[in-house]
Amino acid sequence: MKIATIAQDPQCLHDIQKYLANVNMSLPMVAITGGAQQIPAVIEQEHPDLLLLEGIKLNPGEQQILRVVTSRFPDLGVIMVCPPQPQEFLLEAMRVGVREVVPTPINQHVLIDAVERFQQRMAIAKAPLHQGKILAFMPCKGGSGATFLASNIAYTLAALENKRVILFDFNLQFGDASLFVHDGASATSIADVTRQIQRLDGSFLSSSSIHVLPNFDVLPAPDEPEKAAEIKPEHIQALMKVARKHYDFIILDIGRAFDAISIQCLDQADLIFPVLQQTLPFIRDAKRVINTFNSLGYPEDKIRLIVNRFGKKDDITLADVTNTLKLEVFKAIPNDYSVVAESVNQGIAVTKLARRSAVAKSLQEMAHELTRGNEQSGLLKKLFSFNAIPLMS
DSSP: OOEEEEESSHHHHHHHHHHHHHTTOOOOEEEEEOOGGGHHHHHHHHOOSEEEEESOOOOHHHHHHHHHHHHHOTTOEEEEEESOOOHHHHHHHHHTTOOEEEESSOOHHHHHHHHHHHHHHHHHHHSOOOOOEEEEEEESSTTSOHHHHHHHHHHHHHHTTOOOEEEEEEOTTTOOGGGGTOOSOOSOOHHHHHHTGGGOSHHHHHHTSEEEETTEEEEOOOSSGGGGGGOOHHHHHHHHHHHHHHOSEEEEEEOSOOOHHHHHHHHHOSEEEEEEOSSHHHHHHHHHHHHHHHHTTOOGGGBOEEEEEEOTTSSSOHHHHHHHHTSOEEEEEEOOHHHHHHHHHHTOOHHHHOTTSHHHHHHHHHHHHHHHHHHSTTOOOOOOOBOOOOOOO
């Protein structure tokens, strides 16, 4: 790890260098007497991992310099050294990318602790991490039940399979996935996170989410549809990259539209679950959706077809669905309207509300199979079980 220190006070600069040298950290260090104007040149020329700053007042010009630098170099750690400041100052420092503030006069132990905390974060970031699996649920037609399935599979994976799970609601205009598993409101949404994308890490993502369970987070869609316009396709890759490092399963609830955001989500997904029911309009729209997947170049083994609200006595059989769509049915979820309606109305996951119901058992089987596939690469088998669920996307 390389440290660069920029200080206006020569004595402070000397103390910082002395304290770091005294603990024999064996770290390459660069020391510059100056102010915020020197920051860009030092970063470009020296490529430090950690930047220590003294004498910064966070006036508009200095804020802009820090904001640009931390946006261009998101892995750069910034520690500010300054006298004790009010809460408003500290919040503004965080907004422009400052990780910590060390008060003056400098205490050697406080400074070393701050540097060591950053070292630990670097070590964790560079450590090999498992790659979480991204599962995208998409309705073939409105009312298919894709949101119910996405939210309830996410809950079941966390509650019964003990996996760390996050659910992203990418039905950006009218998303309500969180209401299927949680009865509280959220102060933040996907739009709020992407607005501060330069701050994105595992901690920020988790702290911005609803905690349904200790190991199950939900990041809702914006409450106000116009905020959806703030979310850009390039944000999706950053969100998924961080989520993969910190969660076993990343569940995406995607709306029906094929737009730049949804296509980016589908591109990132390991498996895509188009959801339909056993009626002609659903099958007709499913054909269009699958043709679009083909035109986007998705291989057949990436697509897992789910038939929802399955009924054995329905006119259209699962064999009819397979023959028409030229795609095997991965899972059929039983039609158990009263249980699902109660679950949706109460905002309680069906696995928690009625664990022994046919719907819950079917979801549990699917979650277990997905977990086996995640833990044993290549062993994910296609299921063909005669079980299904109701509506509500």
